[in-house]
Amino acid sequence: MRFVRKTKYQQDINLIQHSGHVLWYGLLLLAVFSAPLWLDRFLLGEFTYVFIYAIAGLGLMVLVGYTGLVSLGHAAFLAIGAYVHAYLLNQGLPFPVTMLIASLFSAFVGAMIAIPALRMTGIYLAVATLAFAVIVEQVLVHWSSVTGGFRGMAVPRAELGGVDFSSPVVFYFLSLTLLLGSMILVMNLLRSPAGRAMTAVRDSETSAESMGIHIARTKTLAFALSAGFTGLAGALFAHRLTYLAPDAFTIITSIQLLLMVVVGGLGSLHGVIYGAIFIGLLPQGIAILRDTVPPAIAQIPGLEPAIFGLILILFLIYEPLGIYGRWRKVRLFFEEFPLYRKATHKRQKSFLRTERLQ
């Protein structure tokens, strides 16, 4: 077990806590940056997909994991990002600009949504965001002069200065860089006053308010940031899909995004990455599974969502802290080896109505 001796207050909020972090995260960075050299093209594409999911997951984590506002409609922001990006590219704007505008526009819509959402919490908010997502989906279908309706619209290739950003390797690096940038942004946000305010709002709105935190501003900021990141992911996602149609952004997508942060581990940035890897690579895993099990089982329609659902149920019952929570338990077990007590991680339950209503 490592004991970090702290001699300055600054050390508490340092991004890099000790030399172990430098070593392990350095190795990880080396691995992901050298991946195009030793990974085959198919897996590289899959990892790009994971990175895009991770950016969307970062956005959702800021909202759900750190501010405690559950959104069942994040596919809408993904859709807004993707459509705005593709539309502006089709209008001939250069591609980094379109990406920026897509992200900002999505953030703007997020802030607009926050205005009615400020008055709700819990399931009310979840359902309101769901309603918003359904409305966005309908708009995509029926506003065909811009979105192409059911037929959808093609996403042009992203080119800048002669470099084709849509080619697998360049797109991999683009996604990776954007993910790392977003990661650092969120990490810095979380140790800033605004981020601390979000966590306070999550833990108790009433207490946060009585300590002088502006609830409305904090929630609006959380919504806008969350939507902004998800919109950015949407812009990248548009290139991955190459052809946009409304059925790529349904309630199932929203639930998949939420599943990602829950399975990864709510309230941790590690959880986002674990969740993204899980969600991004699970379809491949299921495809491999399909080849090995008898065809009678493999042919079941809707097998994939069912497996998603089953995994979600098992996680919520047995490991509500997600993959990251499980990893922390395993690590603690080895760190404290003969002295580990199960009760350390006992879940707190609340049975009184007053404790539960939000």
Next chain:
Amino acid sequence: MEVLQLLISGISQGCVYGLIALGFVLIYKATEMVNFAQGDIMMLGAYVAITFIALWDWPFYWAVPATILVMAAFGVVVERLLLRPMIGEPHFAVLMLTIGLGFVLRALAGAIWGNEPRALPMPYVGDVLRFGEVVIGYENLAIIIGTASLCLLMWVFFRFTRVGIAMQAASQNQLAAFYVGIPVKRMFSLVWALSAGIAGVAGILTAPVSLVDPLIGFVGIKAFAAAIVGGFGSMPGAIIGGLLIGVTEQFAGLYLPPGFSDMSAYLLLLVMLVIRPQGLFATMQKKKV
């Protein structure tokens, strides 16, 4: 006349929403859990009825109670297996869990009964009742009458029976109810049975109107909107919310541009949440620190 006709089909559709919403509200009131799979349980109920009536040729006056019993038993199983470990966990976790359950049920139904739409042959399907120019199908009439009588039954149950009052107590304060000797956990199983039974009734009533396939459970989302419009946790609110949404949808379909019919339930929900977040019949309370 057209308005009256629309009103009637809106009411009949709204009754279905209301029935599913009633299932949501029952579970929410008694256990403070939100069951997002209610629509899928209704879908299962419709399939069970189809199995009994269309596949096994049971007479329908046997098949209907049998369906309700099977669904009630299913509700108990779900509660014991999945929801019992979640007592005391946050709302959000239970919401996610039931969403997962919905996915599983849809795949299960697809695997057992196939994905092609099926019809439920009820003896009354096809006949119509005429009042001047207004035409009411018997299947729509059955929905309206079925919903009304079920509401009356629920009201009597919660108002006058010992078990019903015990359920109300458990819903108001789990700990206090436990202290005065109410078997709270058994109440939870019972309320799940009740709610799944109602979903079964909703399934039987809707199946003749629309064909049944594994995706009809998505109606549950609109019913959820209905429950919130009515004020989550209020039983008359659920029915009235359902009616409101059903009628709005019919009129939006005729008088507004395409797309609004599908959206109207959600627009109504958003408007309601902005104007009066606690719903028509408020039951929610503020949280203490």
